[in-house]
Amino acid sequence: MESPDILARIEHDLSVSDDAMRSIPAGSTAAGPEPFGPLIDAYTRADAIADGTLVAVPEPVAREAGLRAPVAITRAAWSDCVEWGDTDSNRQTPQDEEGRLWDVLFMTAFAARRYMRTTFPVELYRVPRGGRARTARPTELTCRLHRGDASEDVITISLPDED
Template identity: 40%
Template sequence: MAGNNGKSDDRAHRAAIDDEITMEVIHTYTRKEAIEDGVLIDVSKMARELGVRIPVAVTSSVWERYVKLTPAAIRAAGSEDGRLWDILWMFRCFALRAMEASEIRFQLRVITESIRPSLVELKAICGPGDDGEPVITIMLPDED
């Protein structure tokens, strides 16, 4: 072992520790529970109207910032359905250009605090649902 600075011993020790560590999953938070709790909002019905066949949800942060009406959006005669439609439409446009990607970022203009629309970025991730089926979640760029 001389001359290898103990690297073989370190690897053997780590392997032995890795073999000994077993953990039991105590609880998993399902997508269904997240929807029931309001952490995610199921928007699959409207997404299907746009031709998106995979279940889609948005995070409560996306809903609060960009779907829920702000005073400026009310002044601009906006509606929650219209704002959600815009998000889903832009998601669909970007997703059609990145069919094989599991994560995409997309932009759209949304009326937030000012009557003048702001350019915002959102992230969509396609991953496994509660039963392994594909599902899409639209979120803020810093969410996961």
């Protein structure tokens, strides 16, 4: 228990502001007030996968390529580097999505070991879709190692200009 002398000094000490001894006000957190008010809505990684903004990579395929965390690829990166159908094979050169996905994942694992950072470039060759190209051309993706919805480690592969 504090002595009455200490309490008297605090109450009469003019250098201590009136609100210095108050509890945390309503609408605030221990770290401080919520600067923009309470959270109204959040767009999670699971939401992005559900609506197709991100394409989830099957875990066994990612593990086989050497990636130990859940992997998702943005729809734009998927369209550019993975997506391939019979029409593409007939028009350009025979390939399939499994092989193109493997190339992206293998080169991502290779780049992760090379750069050892949380964000790094992934350089690879792929035949561009939708044209007449038959030979692979260089392209670059970006890989981010970060926390997912439940603070688990996750990997997101995107085009360099995507957030």
